[in-house]
Amino acid sequence: MITKKIRVFLLLTCITLFQGCATLPSSEQMRAEIVGFQLPKQPSPGKALVYVVRPSGIGGLVRFNVFVDTQADEAEVGYTRGGQYIYFGVDPGSRKISSKAENWAEWTVKVNAGDVIYLQQEPAIGIIMARNNIFPIDDTQGKYLVKTLSLGTLIKPDGIKSAPQVQPVTQSSNPVSKNTLPNPAEKLEQLDELLKKGLITKKDYDIKKAEILKAL
Structure with missing residues (x-):
């Protein structure tokens, strides 16, 4: 059956x-x-x-x-x-x-x-x-x-409100952090070392020192 x-x-x-x-x-x-x-x-x-x-x-x-x-x-x-x-x-x-x-x-x-x-x-x-x-x-x-x-x-001919699609943010493979850059005091110390070792002249020293101080 x-x-x-x-x-x-x-x-x-x-x-x-x-x-x-x-x-x-x-x-x-x-x-x-x-x-x-x-x-x-x-x-x-x-x-x-x-x-x-x-x-x-x-x-x-x-x-x-x-x-x-x-x-x-x-x-x-x-x-x-x-x-x-x-x-x-x-x-x-x-x-x-x-x-x-x-x-x-x-x-x-x-x-x-x-x-x-x-x-x-x-x-x-x-x-x-x-x-x-x-x-x-x-x-x-x-x-x-x-x-x-x-x-x-x-039912909803105008559709629904969809969540916005956020595009992924791509980062540089070698990001530079502010913390990795030498600060003015470190630059001046490096400049002093170069002068003491005779790698730069006093004139070069004065010019570069003035640039560092001006950037503060």
């Missing part, structure tokens, strides 16, 4: 897989389709914009929640179901985009202000519900999918 139920479950799963997999047109067809198409959202000043698309209908009712930088609740920016897309702003720099289903999938993007990038969520069969993967796609495919899919649920 159990074996029969498993077979039925696998059969239904395979049917769902075939129904959920859509074949995209060729690149030329997609480019023709998006001529004159305006994206529903452009980057805000000082930010980049990320579109996450989910064209497959596999596990279509299962939410795929999207997070930026961390997997904390407050970092969620929206979620998709099958055949939907969302968008959200991100601060420039290196940003980790996480997609939650039965599993966590991650992709790190490096963006500058004004960039528009596209990530695709790809579902797979899970043990309890659908699993997922996330990966980048090119502009043509991204725009085509945004045009043909419906809008998902936007």
Whole structure:
């Protein structure tokens, strides 16, 4: 009895897989389709914009929640179901985009202000519900999918405030400390030694001494 139920479950799963997999047109067809198409959202000043698309209908009712930088609740920016897309702003720099289903999938993007990038969520069969993967796609495919899919649920379309990324400060391999430089008293002592040893003349001594004293 159990074996029969498993077979039925696998059969239904395979049917769902075939129904959920859509074949995209060729690149030329997609480019023709998006001529004159305006994206529903452009980057805000000082930010980049990320579109996450989910064209497959596999596990279509299962939410795929999207997070930026961390997997904390407050970092969620929206979620998709099958055949939907969302968008959200991100601060420039290196940003980790996480997609939650039965599993966590991650992709790190490096963006500058004004960039528009596209990530695709790809579902797979899970043990309890659908699993997922996330990966980048090119502009043509991204725009085509945004045009043909419906809008998902936007929680924070402007994104979250990310912590500033501090660039490491590089130090010289041979840093010079003030403590390593001779002070005026030491310079005068060295000058006296040179004069006593006859390595400099009295005239040279007087000129150099005047320079040291003037620098005080």
